[in-house]
Amino acid sequence: MTPETQQTHRIGSLRFRTITTYGPAGTTFLLVHGIGMSHRYLARLHRSLTARGTVISVDLPGFGGLPKPGHDVDIEEMADGLAALLDAVGTGPVVLVGQSMGTQWAAEVAARRPDLARAVVLIGPVADERRRTVxxxxxxxxxxxxxxxxxxxxxxxxxxxxxxxxxYLAQLRHMLGYRIENRITRVQVPVLVLRGSRDPIASRTWCRRLSAAADGAALIEIPGRVHNVQHTAAGAVASAIRDFCAARLAGQVREGDG
Known part of the structure; x- marks a missing residue:
């Protein structure tokens, strides 16, 4: 049985939870949930990716039953907290996998701390620039x-x-104000944009716009699925991520790999 550990980490005034499954040596994936959610709706994807490497799912402060911070936390502060968490855990560079608002936190980590990112996967990215009202x-x-x-x-x-x-509403304000299409241009590692073909939240036009903004990004659609494609088609999503990493990360040498 694949070993799994669960830990709570205090980073400054923020508390994070990590659920880690240790897989084959090589790639480490960090899964970041969306607004209002927790690691639970990434659990199927988590299990599907363990054949490829170590998988870490994170619960962000205020989500998944964790204490709410005593102050407002914007995208930048949350990303800095995630980066500090990776530093503390000592993973080295990871493949950052975000879903929905998690794509914003993942992209911001990669933009601010390129040393921590091998690739970025944006599943159902938000928020469509044409639809940014509550x-x-x-x-x-x-x-x-x-x-x-x-x-x-x-x-x-x-x-x-x-x-x-x-x-939820405090974070929604930050979600709607964040310009991921601008920040993704600062990401220096391979980017995969992934959506369900029937996702009304992350439209095809928007995802094409976002993938075009990232240098050399790939766009993949999972047929017949909607926004929570990582839950309803976890195997297909994991296969797309594995194939993308195999193609784009070939030849990369992780710190400490010889």
Whole structure:
């Protein structure tokens, strides 16, 4: 059985939780959940990626039942906390895999700390530059909810309850204000943009725009899936990530690998 550890880390005033499964030597993946969520809706992807390397899922401060910070935490501070967490854990460079708002935190880590990133995977990236109001996002979320299977919705709403409305809304403001299409141009490692073909939140036009902004990025669609494609088609998503890493990271030497 693949060994797994769970730890809580205090980084300044922020508390993070990591769930780590140790796989074959080589690639380490860091999975970053989206707004309101936790590692639980990344669990299937987590398991699917362990054949490729070590996988770390993270619960961010205020999510997944962790204490809410006593102050507002913007994208930059959260990214700095994630970077400090990676420094503390001593992983070396990782493949940063973010889903939904997690794509913003992952992209910001890669832009601010290029030494910590081997590649960046953006699953269902937000927020579409044409749809950056609360009402627009609420409408897109409603459409997505109708398209998601009941078990996926149950998982999402259970985590929303644990997050609570105040922390959710505080982070929503940062999500809508973050210009990922600008920050992705500062990322110096390979980028994969991945979406479900029926995802109303991360539209095809938006994902094409984002992949074009990143130098040499790849865009992959998983047929018939919507926003939580990492949960409903974990095997296909993991295969896409593994193939991308095999093609784009060939020849890279990790620190300490000879």
């Amino acid at each position: 009402l627009q996002q609420a409408g897109l979320l409603a459409v997505d909810t109708v398209r998601e299977p009941p078990r996926a919705n149950a998982l999402v709403f259970a985590d929303y309850l644990r997050c609570g409305p105040f922390w």
